[in-house]
Amino acid sequence: MAEYDLYCFAQSGNAYRAALMLNLIGADWRPIFVDMFGKGETRSAQYRAGVNEMGEVPVLAHGGKKLSQSGVILTYLADHSKKFAPRNEDERLEILRWIIFDNQKVNGFLGPYRFLRNFAKPAGQPAVMEFLKGRIDNALGIVDKRLAAHPYILGAEPTIADISLVAYLYYPAAEFGFDIAGTHKNIGRWLDRIKALPGWAHPYDLMPGHPLPA
Numbered sequence: 001m002a003e004y005d006l007y008c009f010a011q012s013g014n015a016y017r018a019a020l021m022l023n024l025i026g027a028d029w030r031p032i033f034v035d036m037f038g039k040g041e042t043r044s045a046q047y048r049a050g051v052n053e054m055g056e057v058p059v060l061a062h063g064g065k066k067l068s069q070s071g072v073i074l075t076y077l078a079d080h081s082k083k084f085a086p087r088n089e090d091e092r093l094e095i096l097r098w099i100i101f102d103n104q105k106v107n108g109f110l111g112p113y114r115f116l117r118n119f120a121k122p123a124g125q126p127a128v129m130e131f132l133k134g135r136i137d138n139a140l141g142i143v144d145k146r147l148a149a150h151p152y153i154l155g156a157e158p159t160i161a162d163i164s165l166v167a168y169l170y171y172p173a174a175e176f177g178f179d180i181a182g183t184h185k186n187i188g189r190w191l192d193r194i195k196a197l198p199g200w201a202h203p204y205d206l207m208p209g210h211p212l213p214a
């Protein structure tokens with residue numbers, strides 16, 4: 001038995017946020033594999049009744065609690081571990097602002113773009129991909145500009161805002177068809193800084209289910 005169970009799968013950047021945080025805080029945790037691609041497990045009545053009514057990963061089980069939404073999970077783990085946490089009310093609100101921006105506009109567009117390009121059958125229509133790519137370019141530009149002034153999103157220290165924002169950014173460039181770290185130099189340096197934190201691991205090494213069966 002581990003202290004924390006995380007329902008997840010390797011291809012999910014949304015789940016990676018939670019898995020990475022657990023590793024970075026040195027938590028005693030284990031992944032519970034959710035077979036979304038093979039069995040469509042997140043869409044089953046059993047999963048929705050027993051694990052998450054929203055039909056999503058990640059879900060964090062801790063004691064009697066089951067938490068979903070990566071932003072909620074990150075907040076919970078920061079509160080409990082006192083790591084990557086805000087130091088005051090202003091920082092708490094600033095972190096929340098970046099987590100919402102990330103969920104909606106940064107990884108909120110990158111996740112579907114990558115899914116439609118690599119996993120969906122049929123793949124995304126060109127007009128849809130073009131629309132998403134425009135949104136992605138805009139959002140990544142905003143993050144890159146922010147990181148020109150500070151090493152991390154809030155300033156000198158990493159917080160859960162950073163851990164949220166890296167959700168899809170360590171997956172291979174070939175999965176996107178563009179190299180985010182190469183074209184956005186501040187993002188590239190920031191990804192290297194986070195990668196150097198003790199406990200960092202790649203999503204494909206941290207969560208089960210990679211590679212997908214042929």
Ligand SMILES: N[C@@H](CCC(=O)N[C@@H](CS)C(=O)NCC(=O)O)C(=O)O
Pocket residue numbers: 011012013014015036042043055056057058068069070071103111
């Ligand atoms: N805003 C949510 C997004 C969660 C989400 O979309 N998870 C995807 C996997 S990356 C999922 O479980 N999809 C299930 C499905 O489409 O059936 C979070 O941050 O936790």
